[in-house]
Amino acid sequence: MLLFKNTIMIKRILFFLVVLQVNDFHSQNMAENSESSFLSILKAQLKAGASGEKSETDYPAYQFTLKDLEATESIISKELEDNGYKKPNKEAFSSIINKVFNRIIDPRSESKYLHINFEDKCSKDFKLFKNLNSIDVNPYSTYVFKNELFISNLYSIPEILDYTKDSKLFQYEREAENKNHVAGVKIYYWKDITDLKEQRKKSIKTLIARNQYLFNNNKVQYKWLILNDQNFMASLVKTFGYAGDTDLLKWVIERTKFNKNNPQDYGKLFWIKQCDGSLKLHANTFKVLQKLYLPTDPSENRFILDHIKDYLEYLADFNNKETGVSKEDKVKILANIVYFAEQYKYDKRFVSGYGDNSKMMGRLRFFLDQEEIDLLQKNNYFNLPKFKEWWDNADYDEYFVEECEYNGTCGPDNQPMKITEWRKQHPQK
Known part of the structure; x- marks a missing residue:
């Protein structure tokens, strides 16, 4: 009888070890897939360049997809965490989104994001709009990241992450520049934007300030926003009625x-x-x-x-x-x-x-x-x-x-x- 019980116990231990190994392999595989997806998005953005110019008219050289938004999520979340952002619980976050933007986060919905359209506040359509300059002109769009509990504009990765620290990525962009030739089009690459570092710093500061003001009730950030992000702040009252x-x-x-x-x-x-x-x-x-x-x-x-x-x-x-x-x-x-x-x-x-x-x-x-x-x-x-x-x-x-x-x-x-x-x-x- 004792031998029988020991045999059952050994089988259970072996079963749990196998489950742990499978879960570990699954998690590692997911992380590798996530990293692979992130790199593919970043490389596509580096290859397309920051903007294009044709017949003296700017036009977008890159078509954004949901994967572009997803690729920025972990970067933004890390920046917010490193700079003292305290994530509210889901109920508090949903309540503030409703109070400020008059949008309801449906807990039954499988979508990970909400699109808030500043030019059509009642629109429930999910579209990907890149703000040309969210500091100097009225913001066109912002997005609610329902899982990570913050809001953000749609950014290209180089706008919020210094990719040049990775020599391979920097080299990849140079090689893309040598290969890309479109008649009548001047492509501007991210490496050629002289104030990209300052833009990136401003974008990250704006992300931190907006989220800490709205969700952490941070009055210090409020003072920064009314000096540096005036159109966004005025829109909260005049567009959304907050x-x-x-x-x-x-x-x-x-x-x-x-x-x-x-x-x-x-x-x-x-x-x-x-x-x-x-x-x-x-x-x-x-x-x-x-x-x-x-x-x-x-x-x-x-x-x-x-x-x-x-x-x-x-x-x-x-x-x-x-x-x-x-x-x-x-x-x-x-x-x-x-x-x-x-x-x-x-x-x-x-x-x-x-x-x-x-x-x-x-x-x-x-x-x-x-x-x-x-x-x-x-x-x-x-x-x-x-x-x-x-x-x-x-x-x-x-x-x-x-x-x-x-x-x-x-x-x-x-x-x-x-x-x-x-x-x-x-x-x-």
Whole structure:
């Protein structure tokens, strides 16, 4: 009996040894295959060169595939780890991606990446787009690496890894240059880019800063980003509607002015249209504005009400066709903006109310048609506590705005009625 038990035990030990050997062989084989795939991608990129020029027009000399994105994953992960990036757990990572970019990571999906398209934020299509210059122009794309828990642009390997440290790879590129000859095309190789080292350093720094800011709540990296990666940071608010970071929101507000050549840009401070078609108002914007705006402030912030007035007139204009905004949504946006601005008319801190000159509520009364007024009342003035009171009190302001600003009948010899005189003819109900 004892001999029988020992025989069984020996067989089990031999079985486990065989399994361990097979697993070890499998892991080694996988690593070798991964390295082989990485080298083949790198060599293909070195052979194609950094760019081509034909008939004075730049064109891509290399077609990216999913393997190119995969080849950068371990490089980026190592750089992040070496520079102190703390990977969040999967639940926290998914939550932040959803909160910032409004994208849901489906745990049932087998795909390893999400494509975030800055020019079409609602697109769920996975495409490979190389940003020409993610620092100086608005980023076109970034990618979510779901397994390794970070975000990154699509990079060519030489942009994030110094391949020249391997003499064989450097020699391979030189040989490729001698063999590649395309009529009328000047191919620029990675070795010929004089500031490639600086570009690589900037790319890696940007990767570290974005991920540590978003997923590690690193305020030091935030300060670097608003100085060196401004379009990306502004896009978080203006493209994706992220208003969860008060410091970022304040920074975007202070550098955004109303521009009649691009009036929609100012509106992005207050609202976005979500991918399901619904309107999202940025409540935090009004909270930040309340801290920023003082009529007596000598800084540029003293013009905030002027910018709001210009945007109000743009959006409220009867002939204006703001893409994708229903009439009810338009009234809701205007009501919230005007409600913020009108408070200064009643603020006793300011002599004779600077708000008396802006006449925001009267301006709104002038612009809204009867259908829009009905929508305002139907929605109970969007539950803004003092809105109806201020609306009713602004009847004289509406008269003044119409007479003096839009009819143009006011002048040295034609002054509008004083409110006491006007009120005799128009008693409040």
